Amino acid sequence: MKDEDDRETDSLFEAPPMGEQERMVEAMLFASAEPITLREMAGRMPHGCDPAEAVAHVRKRYEGRGVRVQRVGEAWAIRTAPDLSFLMQKETVEMRKLSRAATETLAIIAYHQPVTRAEIEEIRGVSVSRGTIDQLLELDWIRFGRRKMAPGRPVTFVVTPEFLDQFGLETARDLPGLKELRAAGLLDNRLPPGAGDGGESGPDDEDGVTGRGQSELFEE
Amino acid sequence: MKDEDDRETDSLFEAPPMGEQERMVEAMLFASAEPITLREMAGRMPHGCDPAEAVAHVRKRYEGRGVRVQRVGEAWAIRTAPDLSFLMQKETVEMRKLSRAATETLAIIAYHQPVTRAEIEEIRGVSVSRGTIDQLLELDWIRFGRRKMAPGRPVTFVVTPEFLDQFGLETARDLPGLKELRAAGLLDNRLPPGAGDGGESGPDDEDGVTGRGQSELFEE
Amino acid sequence: MTAGDDFEEDVQPISVAERVAAEALIVDVDGFEGPLDVLLTLSRTQKVDLRKISILALAKQYLAFVEHAKALRIELAADYLVMAAWLAYLKSRLLLPPDPQEDGPSGEELAAHLAFQLERLQAMRDAAAQLMARNRLGRDVFARGEVQEVARTRTVRYSATLLDLMQAYARIRTRDDFRPFVMDREKVYTMEQALDRMRGLIRFRGNWTDLHGFLPEAWRTDPVMRRSATAATFAAALQMVKEGQMEIRQSDSFAPIELRRKSDET
Numbered sequence: 001m002k003d004e005d006d007r008e009t010d011s012l013f014e015a016p017p018m019g020e021q022e023r024m025v026e027a028m029l030f031a032s033a034e035p036i037t038l039r040e041m042a043g044r045m046p047h048g049c050d051p052a053e054a055v056a057h058v059r060k061r062y063e064g065r066g067v068r069v070q071r072v073g074e075a076w077a078i079r080t081a082p083d084l085s086f087l088m089q090k091e092t093v094e095m096r097k098l099s100r101a102a103t104e105t106l107a108i109i110a111y112h113q114p115v116t117r118a119e120i121e122e123i124r125g126v127s128v129s130r131g132t133i134d135q136l137l138e139l140d141w142i143r144f145g146r147r148k149m150a151p152g153r154p155v156t157f158v159v160t161p162e163f164l165d166q167f168g169l170e171t172a173r174d175l176p177g178l179k180e181l182r183a184a185g186l187l188d189n190r191l192p193p194g195a196g197d198g199g200e201s202g203p204d205d206e207d208g209v210t211g212r213g214q215s216e217l218f219e220e
Numbered sequence: 221m222k223d224e225d226d227r228e229t230d231s232l233f234e235a236p237p238m239g240e241q242e243r244m245v246e247a248m249l250f251a252s253a254e255p256i257t258l259r260e261m262a263g264r265m266p267h268g269c270d271p272a273e274a275v276a277h278v279r280k281r282y283e284g285r286g287v288r289v290q291r292v293g294e295a296w297a298i299r300t301a302p303d304l305s306f307l308m309q310k311e312t313v314e315m316r317k318l319s320r321a322a323t324e325t326l327a328i329i330a331y332h333q334p335v336t337r338a339e340i341e342e343i344r345g346v347s348v349s350r351g352t353i354d355q356l357l358e359l360d361w362i363r364f365g366r367r368k369m370a371p372g373r374p375v376t377f378v379v380t381p382e383f384l385d386q387f388g389l390e391t392a393r394d395l396p397g398l399k400e401l402r403a404a405g406l407l408d409n410r411l412p413p414g415a416g417d418g419g420e421s422g423p424d425d426e427d428g429v430t431g432r433g434q435s436e437l438f439e440e
Numbered sequence: 441m442t443a444g445d446d447f448e449e450d451v452q453p454i455s456v457a458e459r460v461a462a463e464a465l466i467v468d469v470d471g472f473e474g475p476l477d478v479l480l481t482l483s484r485t486q487k488v489d490l491r492k493i494s495i496l497a498l499a500k501q502y503l504a505f506v507e508h509a510k511a512l513r514i515e516l517a518a519d520y521l522v523m524a525a526w527l528a529y530l531k532s533r534l535l536l537p538p539d540p541q542e543d544g545p546s547g548e549e550l551a552a553h554l555a556f557q558l559e560r561l562q563a564m565r566d567a568a569a570q571l572m573a574r575n576r577l578g579r580d581v582f583a584r585g586e587v588q589e590v591a592r593t594r595t596v597r598y599s600a601t602l603l604d605l606m607q608a609y610a611r612i613r614t615r616d617d618f619r620p621f622v623m624d625r626e627k628v629y630t631m632e633q634a635l636d637r638m639r640g641l642i643r644f645r646g647n648w649t650d651l652h653g654f655l656p657e658a659w660r661t662d663p664v665m666r667r668s669a670t671a672a673t674f675a676a677a678l679q680m681v682k683e684g685q686m687e688i689r690q691s692d693s694f695a696p697i698e699l700r701r702k703s704d705e706t
Contacts, residue, residue, distance in 0.1 A: 026286030027304040031588035044307050066246030080247040080582040082575040087264045091251050093578035107568035125476025167574045176570045186563045193545035251582035309591040318600035327609035387602040
């Protein structure tokens with residue numbers, strides 16, 4: 001609301017009425033297969049527009065329709081309603097079945113991100129083959145995250161907006177069962193007892209740094 | 221709207237309610253890579269559906285929206301509303317400073333119009349490249365004037381209304397003469413050619429010129 | 441769970457059920473993703489919540505599996521054997537009363553961590569399954585089919601201000617008007633210069649002297665400079681004659697012009 005004031009005073013141009021802005025957002029979302037960020041929308045819309053508000057209106061308008069406005073990370077996209085998938089045999093793309101190693105690795109990255117290869121291996125109990133990571137990278141479902149502040153500064157993996165889009169998730173926080181898993185302590189990176197200097201009681205300084213994982217997402 | 225009556229109108233099967241059929245049509249129109257015929261829609265939809273009617277409803281629903289349902293030959297498609305086509309282009313503007321040759325040529329045309337190429341060359345003391353003239357023509361700042369009543373009947377150049385617009389002039393006669401230029405302290409031919417002082421904005425340039433320099437030359 | 445009463449490292453007491461379980465695993469040992477996977481599978485035979493699992497029983501089952509593989513001369517990867525060794529150690533820790541002398545983690549702590557690992561792996565597998573079962577883009581949910589590309593146009597806009605224009609013009613005009621003057625300045629001997637020079641020289645010229653003798657040394661060779669200096673000197677001479685300081689004569693057309701100091705006596 002305060003934005004509104006700013007907008008009115010700041011902009012020399014009168015922004016189009018919200019109804020028009022909705023039409024614009026609608027047109028842009030319909031024209032694109034890829035999610036579009038608010039920033040991109042703003043860049044294409046006339047000065048003084050508020051794409052966030054327009055998107056909210058459009059989203060509401062399509063509730064219960066054959067297509068719907070979906071959030072994908074920081075962006076927005078129109079997708080068909082899942083119950084109508086039977087109409088789209090023609091559009092259905094053949095999904096390559098992922099190996100168990102790949103799906104597990106993907107899940108571990110999604111739920112524990114940012115996560116190092118060593119951590120993935122620790123969770124799975126086996127070494128992660130290069131092919132598995134490569135496959136996920138190629139699908140654009142994972143990418144490299146920031147290096148971990150740990151000895152050797154290992155690279156980490158995180159999931160991408162394409163991952164969210166693929167699985168219909170608004171954000172990584174919406175992963176199924178994430179809260180429960182976290183509550184059960186299953187997303188903690190618990191070091192084996194006696195490993196390193198953490199010894200007895202686990203959470204030590206090193207653990208404090210490396211063991212955060214997905215829980216970071218909850219600290220708003 | 222009523223003219224596609226090549227549909228099976230009555231069906232013994234119980235068809236989904238029209239609202240559902242609309243959703244289906246909406247989703248198909250959205251997801252299809254090309255326009256879909258009513259026949260194809262009917263083939264995909266449950267038995268007893270009436271795609272023609274559903275399309276008519278959907279079409280109506282989208283009237284005045286950012287996209288509209290449009291007939292394309294024998295088929296139907298969702299298309300961006302024509303007035304919003306500007307959203308489908310992203311324009312990146314790159315500012316470049318007009319070259320010295322172009323600026324000088326333009327100045328000569330503005331001060332001496334109508335002027336032939338030979339005259340421009342005489343005034344500049346160097347030949348004028350075709351590219352320079354072409355660039356100015358392309359910018360819509362100059363255009364061809366009447367041919368000169370002289371041997372060979374050479375073409376002349378004059379400035380355009382776009383030029384006047386760009387430089388904020390009512391007529392080319394408003395261009396200040398040498399005396400006024402000097403009075404304004406604008407004459408300083410010691411300034412590096414094309415002044416490397418990022419002269420986008422006037423005031424900056426003015427600053428750059430305040431140095432006395434060779435304005436002395438005008439004092440006989 | 442009942443621990444083997446007469447526990448010994450070499451002779452493993454293995455129940456029939458455990459033998460069967462081990463046998464079943466052996467059949468498909470290549471299908472397992474390492475020892476943790478085998479342990480997780482084995483744990484299912486206990487049919488309890490993973491949090492309440494008996495690690496001791498699990499360890500025994502696993503060791504039976506490894507023994508069985510050895511008996512069948514099946515090559516097991518090294519990490520299976522490492523796990524076996526570790527589980528044998530764990531088993532002994534769990535069975536023996538804690539040694540107060542020994543530091544390091546207790547058997548229970550090690551067992552708890554193994555249970556955690558198994559539970560976590562199971563959780564990740566469930567999560568993966570849930571993820572894969574979601575509505576997938578391209579299978580259950582569809583994106584726009586007829587994409588309208590955003591045309592990216594790059595326009596180069598040339599900036600030129602009125603000021604640029606005027607300066608450019610001024611540059612040209614001033615060059616035209618004044619450049620010759622500026623250029624020639626170096627080769628122009630002014631009347632003032634000539635006067636200064638003559639005033640100094642004339643005092644010593646009681647006799648008629650050729651005008652050219654008054655030209656400065658440097659201006660005598662270059663024809664342009666010579667001409668300029670001659671003209672200036674001549675003009676200066678006329679000025680000085682007019683002032684009554686000098687006399688001038690020329691015997692004939694194109695004859696040398698001669699100058700001398702006006703004698704005070706006459």
